[in-house]
Amino acid sequence: MNRTKNLTVAVMLAVAAAACTQQDPTSVDNALLPEQPVTTELTFPWSDFASNVAVYGGYGVPPELGTGVVAKAFDGELDARTLVRFATYPLSAVVQDSLGTTLTDYDLTFHGGRVVAFFDTVASEVPGPVTLDLGVLHTNWDVRTASWSMAVDTVGGQEAWPEPGAGPAESFTTAVWDPSAGDSAVFVLDSAQALAWQAQDSVTDSTTVVQGARLSLLTPGARLKLTSVALRLDTRSSLNPDTALVLTVGRTDLTFVYTPAPAPPTDGMRVGGVPAWRTVFDVNVPTTLSSPPTLCAAVKCPVKLNSSQVTYAALVLHTKKEDPAFQPSDSVALDVRPVFDPTALPKAPLGSSLIATGLGRRLSASLFDTGDGTAVEVPITEWVQAVIADTTKTGPRTLALLSAFEPNDISYASFYGPDSPFAPSLRMVITAGPAVEHP
Amino acid sequence: MRFRRTLFVLALMAAKPTLGGAQSILSGAGLGIPVDAVDARSRALGGVGIGLQGEAILPGDPAASARLVMGTVMMTAEPSWVSYGRSDTNESGSFRGTRFPLVGVAYPAFGVGVITFSFESVLDQRYSAANGVTVNVADKLLAATDSFTSTGGVSQVRLGFARALNRSVSVGISVGRYGGSLVRRFTRTFNDSIASGSLGQFQDGGYWTYTGTEVTAGASADLGNVAHLAASGTWSGNLEAKASSDTKGSSASYALPFQLRLGATGVLAPGLALNVGLTRADWSRTDKGLSEGRSAGSTLTWGGGIELSRARLLGRSAPLRFGYRHADLPFSLTGSKPVETAWTGGLGLVLRQAQTLTHEALTQASVDLSFERGKRTDGPISESFKRMSLTLRLTGF
Helix, strand or coil, X not given: CHHHHHHHHHHHHHHHHHCCCCECCEECCHHHCCCCCEEEEEEEEHHHHEEEEEEEEEECCHHHHCCEEEEEEECCCEEEXXXXXXXXCCCCEEEECCCCCEEEECCEEEXXXXXXXXXXXXXXXXXCCEEEEEEEECCCCCCCCCCCCEEEEECCEEEECCECCCECEEEEEEXXXXXXXXXXXXXXXXXXXXXXXXXXXXXXXXXXXXXXXXXXXXXXXXXXXXXXXXXXXXXXXXCCCCCEEEEEECEEEEEEEEECCCCXXXXXXXXXXXXXXXXXXXXXXXXXXXXXXXXXXXXXCCEECCHHHEEEEEEEEEEECCCHHHCCCCCEEEEEEEECCHHHCCCCCECCCCCCCCCCEEECHHHXXXXXXXXXXXXXXXXXXXXXXXXXXXXXXXXXXXEXXXXXXXXXXXXXXXXXXXXXXXXXXXXECCCCCCC | CHHHHHHXXXXXXXXXXXXXXXXXXXXXCCCCEECCCCCHHHXXXXXXXXXXXXXXXXXXXXXXXXXXXXXXXXXXXXXXXXXXXXXXXXXXXXXXXXXXXXXXXXXEECCCEEEEEEEEEEEECCEEEEEEEEEEECCEEEEEEEEEEEEEEEEEEEEEEEEECCCCEXXXXXXXXXXXXXXXXXXXXXXXXXXXXXXXCEEEEEEEEEXXXXXXXXXXXXXXXXXXXXXXXXXXXXXXXXXXXXXXXXXXXXXXXXXXXXXXXXXXXXXXXXXXXXXXXXXXXXXHHCCCCCEECEEEEEEEEEEECCCEECCEECCEEEEEEEEECCEECCCCCCEEEEEEXXXXXXXXXXXXXXXXXXXXXXXXXXXXXXXXXXXXXXXXXXXXXXXXXXXXX
């Protein structure tokens, strides 16, 4: 009997519990909604929300890219050369002798080789097949400070190149790269040339010491992005002379030098390049509105904004076609970050990216060429909401425009500055309505 | 066994009435839809919670607990399934939910009467509404959804005292304190994006807490063994809705009506009783505190049913009940007079019974179950609902 009672109660409770999955009554009756808010768009000109624009350069150095650039009279002015140091030559290799036994051979003979240069076919500005030169450097250079005129430019010492442009270089050979045929150019080396960079570790005579290789472009009017360089050695084994080996020598240093160095913009904003440029400016987020009439009709003006009323906020920038030699050839990832301590500029620490993806706002390269003057928006909604919500801090906040990956490329992106007809503006979409009242 | 029962009692006492799930779209009208804090037995009899024979913890009938001889605890759960429609917009939908309208404890004290303590739901204000809109931003029409949720309602905690004056007359009084809260939140969600980014959500809303006082007094009388009569009245002070400091909306105050309840049970034949009851309240005075466009009217709720008390199930007493109820609802969404009607039925099941020292049967544990099938109408709005009430009662702790 007890079991029956328990079962009865359990069934009753189960029925009650079955309805515990809540589904609220939802109606589309407008009478059940409070008075509709107004959504309106506002555009604030530069003078109403920003000031103190400044462009800073010098962030990062070319070797941080891990890629090289070669150019000759690109757009009539840009010359660039890539410098590379190869790693130590292999001292041994695992080979099979004539009996098929696997052994380590410490007596290798290098009888030829190739330097293979790989290019970014998308980011390279190249009208057709081009000829490149491979030379050997005898001047010591510092990978982090080498420039077109200086081989070493450190606090401890400065050494200029004997010839501007990382020269002189002892020309070894040339190669032709046809971008329609592939992504690499091959410099063929004879047995003597193949050993050239082996000596850089052993020769102590400063006049003959080898300090890496220099890649330069002989065909004018092109700018190539070099993604990688490798030295491949044709090797003969002492254990089995019939076995042909190809051993790859990696690189230890890779950088590039170029001229001319771009000058800071007189009016405008700039991001990217290497060393990279950043544009910094102060922002006064509007917190009180007295227009437009549609908004004031819904709420009493002046209305003090709260963060939830800002449904969208974006910086509106206009792309600018500037120096063609440094014009982007691939898409640009534009980032915007708050500057924590503007007094420490240009070395002020930056906050996290305001771009939701963290990968920057991608802008097509054509916007900085044929698309000159195109408006692009950089959403900063959450930051504006946070500024409005933070009532503890008054005064302007400082933002920095920069490349999402810095440095990223020799090219940089330019935008029209505050003194131009295409001055930046702040676009906001505001939603506001009467207070939700008790019924 | 005693330990388990004590645990169960503690669990019941820890519970409080909640509006866990709204049960009508009319919850959006005025101050919401009134929740009858009655047990399943009253529901099954179509009654209004007054004038039933026997002892009970019924907030509307404070004298009903006067003859409880041992500590008693009870809890009622009400799951319901609702489908609704609008004849003017062809809108339809369904929802379901469970609420716990009444938790009560009674304890004989000092030999002079019975002290009662109860938690009750008073007004259900839980609902949501949504509507698709088009917003013009920068000469571009963007699709958006406006949605509104109202969560919460008015509840009450009540302390009462009941006393049997003689073998036939009992009186009771209780003092209640309104409580509960309401969260109202409006959200506009943009379904379209502009330019390089999506639009964020706009939210606005408020939070109010309720306070107020009410007093209920009542009396009941047995006319021999053939009839039982009861009446009670509830006076309420203003219901104050206090807005939180970060709520832009203002606080509000509402006058609540005096409620008069009358009920009676007559024995038609051995084991067959008829119960009838009515409640009258004039909510029009509440009208003044409501937002523009909301209105309230006077209400009359009446109902009745028969109880076959000699029915048995599983070898134990299991009274069968049938009834009908008609209730005017105080607040309307459409300006018409909303009404709720329902056919009711149910049964009770005694789980454990003992004998008192005077050899009278004492129910120590029981379950009452009721089923209702009814409808609500408010102009073009109609709802049909199925509602179950389940009351668990323990005595003798």
